[in-house]
Amino acid sequence: MTKFLLSLHVLAAIITVGPITVAASMFPPSARKALAEPGSERAVSVVRLLHRICRVYGGVGIAVPVLGLATAMSMGVLGDAWLIVSMVLTGLAAMVLLALVLPRQEEILEGVGNSAASPLPPDLEVTARLAMFTGVFNLLWATVTILMIVRPGSTTGA
Template identity: 75%
Template sequence: MTKFLLSLHVLAAIIAIGPVTVAASMFPPSARQALAEPGSERAVSTVRLLHRICRVYAGIGIAVPVLGFATASAMGVMGDPWLIVSVVLTVLAAIVLVVLVLPRQEAVLEGLGTEGADVEGAAGGTATVTDRKATVQLAMFTGVFNLLWTVVTVLMIVRPGSTTGA
């Protein structure tokens, strides 16, 4: 049963998290292109599609920690430090995606349809999304999201202190 759960967990991570990381990484340059070409429906459609991929696969991505907890429980490693760190980093990645990446993508999309859209900043202030700065900031948050998932992946492979000798 453990191998089956582990297989599902890994497949869910590949199928759900992979598309989010790729689409989120492609979003800022695509948005910059759409901002540089006002009225280009093709460029705007690409940005809309990338945002939709991020939203849909973020929802599907909930299966990754659910299957991860089931796998960890079956393996008897729930209290291992590498797993606890992985869980904390996974929560941080989810927060970055839901609080910092997706809302900014939505604001950029709104900005493409009008003169600009307001995006809520971390300090509570708002900024208008009509320039490169918004996409650069979005790229930074996307990079943080991707880095967090990279560290989680390495921890899952290396598993410090594991008895598998990995």
């Protein structure tokens, strides 16, 4: 059962976190392009699609920590320091996505998508801040990935 849960956990991480990190990273430069080309419907639709990917996969991504907890319980490693740190970092990544990345994307989308209705489209400072938050999100996930592979104190010899 442990191998099955671990396989599902890894697959869920690859299938959900991968697209979020890529789409979130592509969003700021795509938003800058949409801001630079106010009438470009294609640029706006790309930004909308990237936001939708982040939002949908972010919701489905809840499977990653759920399956991770089930796997950890099955392996009997819930009290290991590397796992606790990974869970805290996963929680922080979720908070960064929900509180900092997605709201900024929505703010930019409102300004880019409704340029006629919005007298003040989002400026480049907002996209730069979004790029920073996205970088923090990606760095948190990279750290969790490294902890999952290295597992300090593991007896597997890896």
